[in-house]
Amino acid sequence: MALEVFHKDETLQMRRKLIGESCRLFFSHDPVKILRARGQYLYDENGMQYLDCISNVQHVGHCHPSITQAAAAQMDLLNSNTRFLHDNIVQYAARLAATLPKKICVFYFVNSGSEANDLALRLARQYTQHQDVIVLDHAYHGHVTSLIDISPYKFRKLEGQKEWVHVAPLPDTYQGIYREDHPDPGQAYADTVKSLIEEAHKKGRKISSFFAESLPSVGGQIIFPTGYCKRVAEYVHEAGGVYVADEIQTGFGRVGSHFWGFQLEGEDFCPDIVTMGKPMGNGHPIACVATTKEIAGAFTANGVEYFNTFGGNPVSCAIGLAVLDVIEKEDLRGNAVRVGGHLKQLLFQLQTKHQLIGDVRGVGLFIGMELVKDRVSRKPATEEAAHFVRRLKEERIVISTDGPWDSVIKFKPPMCFSMEDAERVATCLDQILRELEDTHQKENCGKS
16 A cells, blocks of 8 residues: 655655654655656656656665665565675675675674674774774764764864864865975875874873774865875784774775775775765665684673674665675676766866865775865865756755765765766756856955
8 A cells, every 4th residue: 555645845744753853864855756767767746757866875776676676575475684694795795705805704794784784893892802993083873972073074063072082184185284395295195194193192081992984984085195004004903903994985895996995095904993875775674794713702701792783684685685686787886986986087077167166085986075265275165066966956956965064065975876877967067067157256346
């Protein structure tokens, strides 16, 4: 039996009454009511199609038939908790292990990225017997209390920084303290982490872990400078800590050339713990922590059982396996290389024409376009970025911003995003940029 579909105004009225106000909608001034989706396209209550540039959760495309069929078939057979022996969880773990360095070979399945990062924090502390954590400025690792504490993006708006949390500068070579003209920004930024460790040791504190997204997303679609991760890992290991790679936004082939974002650092770099989530289930809630036998062994040795009611259930693992199949069969990593590379080139071309575009960066289908008031001061163009979001919505393109000043237009579309989609986006961006330039020119003429 189909559920009743309300008129958009009624839905909005009921939401305002029943749902917490802090649970915000996209385009809160005029929300889009989406009733169905397929691939990289969303459809509103009037059947209007929108191009989705931001749903990295629906990794292989909205409502992919292979995923929905796998979910329905397994749900019709069995869905139980992981205390019953079942093939799906071990088959899925084996498939994931084949994508990771050999030493990352033990898996804990959970339901969300927040659960995964919270468990990673527990693993790190149990293994090292240390408390303190180093994170990057502007980082976001999840919504549970333990992760708000290690997410500057959140805690700066709340209770502030805890004594056991140490915040390193974001390795942003466009807006950061060491920029593209520095001879070795990777080393320079890594040395800021070394300094934090030394300061912590002077206070008698000990480092359990360094947490970082392999490509900082909320921080503004940042690509780490060469060598940064390796040097940071060396410093953290010397301090008795472990390196946690948060792949919740960037894993599962989004970077194209590699399956995981951390692999961009080279074959000789390997984290100690990897967390994964959002794209794993293509919208179904499944996440995971992967680690070494040594770290897992220390967690077992504490004598406390770890049990997750829904984590790794047969339906979730069937969906996870189907996602991996689609990534391979449809060559979505190759598509990320081709389409992401094309989109970046189109954005570079726009950058040569429009002064508002300060920087274009990214890899695969993880791309950021940073807007600035002028290229000398690099003052963030926050208002203009918000204008882009509104205007692109009018062109039926869904996009959003990120970065410390919400001045970075971010592209993290479903991996089936096409060349034609990239060209459509670039054409609309060019049009909006010309509109803004015409407006500014008229304003300046009026003043003179």
